[in-house]
Amino acid sequence: MADADATATERSRKGLFDRLIASRRVRLAALLAPSGGLLAALLLAPLSFMVAVSFARVDSAYEIIWQPSAANYAALFDGTPFWTTPFVQSLSLSVVVATATTVVCLVAAYPVAYALARRERGRRIVVFLVLLPFFTMYLVRVYSWYLLFGDGGVLNDVAAVLGFGPVGAFDFGVPAIVVGLAHAQFPYMLLTLYAGIDAVDFDLVDAARDLGASRIEVFRDVLWPLTLPNVVAGSLFVFVPALGAFVAPQFLSGSTVLMVGQLIAGRVDSYNIASASAAATFVVVFVAVAFAVAVRYADMGVSAGGER
Amino acid sequence: MSSRDDTVNGDDTARGTFDRRSFLAATGTVATSAIAGCVGGGGGSGTPTINIITWEHYARDDVQAAVESAVDVNLEITKSTSSADMFSGWQSGQDEQYDIAVPNNNYVPRFAEAGLVEPAPLDDLTNYPDIYEKFKDFTDGQLAVDGTSYGVPIRFGFYGYGYDSRDVPDHEESWSVLFEGVDGVDLQGKVALYDNHFKAMTAAALHLGFHDAFEGDRVTLSQSQLEDVKAALIDQKKSYLSSYIAGDASFVKGIKKGDFHVGHSGRMNLTNMWVDGNDWVKMATPKEGSMSWFEAAVVSKQSEHPDLAWEVVDEYIAPKTGATLAREGHAPSVNPKTSANLSERRNELYGSIDPSRLDGMIPFKAVENEDAWRSAWEEIKTA
Numbered sequence: 004m005a006d007a008d009a010t011a012t013e014r015s016r017k018g019l020f021d022r023l024i025a026s027r028r029v030r031l032a033a034l035l036a037p038s039g040g041l042l043a044a045l046l047l048a049p050l051s052f053m054v055a056v057s058f059a060r061v062d063s064a065y066e067i068i069w070q071p072s073a074a075n076y077a078a079l080f081d082g083t084p085f086w087t088t089p090f091v092q093s094l095s096l097s098v099v100v101a102t103a104t105t106v107v108c109l110v111a112a113y114p115v116a117y118a119l120a121r122r123e124r125g126r127r128i129v130v131f132l133v134l135l136p137f138f139t140m141y142l143v144r145v146y147s148w149y150l151l152f153g154d155g156g157v158l159n160d161v162a163a164v165l166g167f168g169p170v171g172a173f174d175f176g177v178p179a180i181v182v183g184l185a186h187a188q189f190p191y192m193l194l195t196l197y198a199g200i201d202a203v204d205f206d207l208v209d210a211a212r213d214l215g216a217s218r219i220e221v222f223r224d225v226l227w228p229l230t231l232p233n234v235v236a237g238s239l240f241v242f243v244p245a246l247g248a249f250v251a252p253q254f255l256s257g258s259t260v261l262m263v264g265q266l267i268a269g270r271v272d273s274y275n276i277a278s279a280s281a282a283a284t285f286v287v288v289f290v291a292v293a294f295a296v297a298v299r300y301a302d303m304g305v306s307a308g309g310e311r
Numbered sequence: 312m313s314s315r316d317d318t319v320n321g322d323d324t325a326r327g328t329f330d331r332r333s334f335l336a337a338t339g340t341v342a343t344s345a346i347a348g349c350v351g352g353g354g355g356s357g358t359p360t361i362n363i364i365t366w367e368h369y370a371r372d373d374v375q376a377a378v379e380s381a382v383d384v385n386l387e388i389t390k391s392t393s394s395a396d397m398f399s400g401w402q403s404g405q406d407e408q409y410d411i412a413v414p415n416n417n418y419v420p421r422f423a424e425a426g427l428v429e430p431a432p433l434d435d436l437t438n439y440p441d442i443y444e445k446f447k448d449f450t451d452g453q454l455a456v457d458g459t460s461y462g463v464p465i466r467f468g469f470y471g472y473g474y475d476s477r478d479v480p481d482h483e484e485s486w487s488v489l490f491e492g493v494d495g496v497d498l499q500g501k502v503a504l505y506d507n508h509f510k511a512m513t514a515a516a517l518h519l520g521f522h523d524a525f526e527g528d529r530v531t532l533s534q535s536q537l538e539d540v541k542a543a544l545i546d547q548k549k550s551y552l553s554s555y556i557a558g559d560a561s562f563v564k565g566i567k568k569g570d571f572h573v574g575h576s577g578r579m580n581l582t583n584m585w586v587d588g589n590d591w592v593k594m595a596t597p598k599e600g601s602m603s604w605f606e607a608a609v610v611s612k613q614s615e616h617p618d619l620a621w622e623v624v625d626e627y628i629a630p631k632t633g634a635t636l637a638r639e640g641h642a643p644s645v646n647p648k649t650s651a652n653l654s655e656r657r658n659e660l661y662g663s664i665d666p667s668r669l670d671g672m673i674p675f676k677a678v679e680n681e682d683a684w685r686s687a688w689e690e691i692k693t694a
Contacts, residue, residue: 063396089693090690093689096693153565154553154569154571155568155569208388256556257555258506259548259692260692273395273685
């Protein structure tokens with residue numbers, strides 16, 4: 004009797020389990036639960052705390068006073084005119100540096116990605132060489148650029164030996180930052196572009212050439228539109244980290260410029276975390292809006308293969 | 312049914328097994344207890360532990376051993392690199408974890424005002440009477456709240472600037488060198504300042520002659536003085552600045568690499584370079600006065616051994632242990648008697664200090680309206 008009860012209970016449990024598994028929603032939920040939990044714990048929770056703190060204030064004993072106010076946001080633009088405030092200045096500089104870094108990466112990576120997609124020979128070696136810097140620490144890579152740039156750096160020493168140094172462009176400053184960031188972000192752009200160009204149906208390219216299109220016209224009218232989603236994706240992979248960078252700017256500008264990542268880090272260092280949170284929240288919103296605009300503009304629904 | 316019931320029911324095999332297991336378990340427990348008693352007995356038999364949060368040099372083996380043998384105490388030392396971190400940590404409950412903290416002088420009033428620390432029993436400290444009079448004045452002044460002193464100075468240092476004597480000749484030592492250069496030397500783009508609003512802006516204020524700003528309990532710049540300081544630093548950035556340096560390591564790398572010939576620096580930093588054989592770098596002590604730091608120990612109100620904690624603090628300024636700390640950290644002790652335990656060379660570097668030299672010291676102080684200073688500094692950096 005007891006055995007029969009146990010068997011019935013087991014069957015009932017199995018039936019419930021089967022019904023649950025049969026539900027598409029439950030399967031999806033089970034699949035997404037771990038990553039969802041991770042995102043909630045590591046992204047949403049700190050992000051929510053950051054947003055909450057951005058509306059609080061910190062007293063001289065470094066304690067957070069929970070009196071909701073938009074004063075920290077107002078202070079970001081508290082200047083006459085508003086674009087002269089350090090926050091707007093540093094954000095503007097960051098946008099310029101991140102844009103320059105993205106353009107450098109795009110221009111340098113597109114031909115390489117095209118060659119990789121078109122030619123089998125040497126592909127693995129090139130990809131390995133591109134990924135090689137990832138095997139070293141980011142700080143070490145930035146420090147190596149630090150040794151190259153600067154008035155007493157290797158580049159200026161070589162220029163001096165060759166009789167045309169020192170060169171201003173080799174000093175610490177924005178050009179050095181762009182070089183350092185482009186070096187760090189280049190693989191993201193290259194691999195994203197390669198994935199897109201590799202998926203292009205090159206019969207379309209050949210057909211365009213057969214119909215008399217020049218190489219430039221083929222690039223402009225065929226290749227570029229088909230790889231635009233990858234260009235946008237690669238640009239975001241480069242632009243977003245470059246916008247918030249603070250290690251490379253710190254080293255490679257000799258701290259003579261203030262990008263928005265440095266500004267936020269400086270405010271955190273001085274325990275001004277409410278103000279830092281307001282600045283960081285604004286940057287997050289700014290990036291999210293830029294991302295949405297970019298996706299809309301590039302019509303991300305169109306893949307390199309031309310399928311929607 | 313439990314095994315005990317089985318045994319009671321007369322199962323000999325079970326009883327035999329039970330007994331053997333019980334014996335082994337009991338033996339093991341006794342042995343473990345005995346070992347724990349022996350190991351713990353050393354500590355429990357009279358060597359209490361004092362927990363300290365402080366700078367790296369205090370945790371060096373020689374310094375720790377000197378204190379432990381002199382006071383008969385175990386020290387558990389946590390290294391820190393920031394007085395602000397020490398303070399915020401104690402604010403959030405670490406005052407129960409640590410007996411002693413050794414922040415910079417300007418943080419002692421914050422600890423006291425937050426009710427975190429004990430008054431300092433200065434009369435009970437045997438080595439305190441020997442420290443420089445200047446530091447006794449600081450103890451009664453800056454380290455006191457409402458007339459009660461809360462900290463005991465340990466060691467000190469001061470800021471000036473270092474220069475590469477191969478490129479910059481001897482000159483009148485003044486903060487103006489960082490802002491206007493030296494006659495006959497092209498220092499455009501060859502000067503480094505600290506990437507720190509307090510250090511850079513106080514240097515500018517002293518260069519501009521705003522001595523009145525340093526006279527009170529806090530450094531106080533009027534609005535117009537703040538504007539002048541900002542303008543001076545922006546001008547300096549456009550003409551003489553090579554880079555803003557994050558700390559001592561950046562100074563050493565930059566001046567060795569040739570990125571700059573003159574750089575804002577603490578004396579301890581240059582002492583380290585001299586010890587490493589870089590005699591070409593020289594230290595200038597500006598005539599307008601030097602911003603100086605000194606570390607002061609405080610004892611937590613939550614400490615279970617406050618008297619012992621103060622004994623430990625007193626030992627850090629004892630002639631022998633103070634000399635050991637000076638040797639390890641290359642920074643002079645507040646007790647001049649330490650110089651008797653240092654070699655002639657070490658005394659030149661960080662031992663014997665002429666008391667008259669201390670007169671030019673302006674101790675680090677809290678800043679009035681620090682938010683305005685920070686905003687000004689961000690404006691300078693983005694200019």
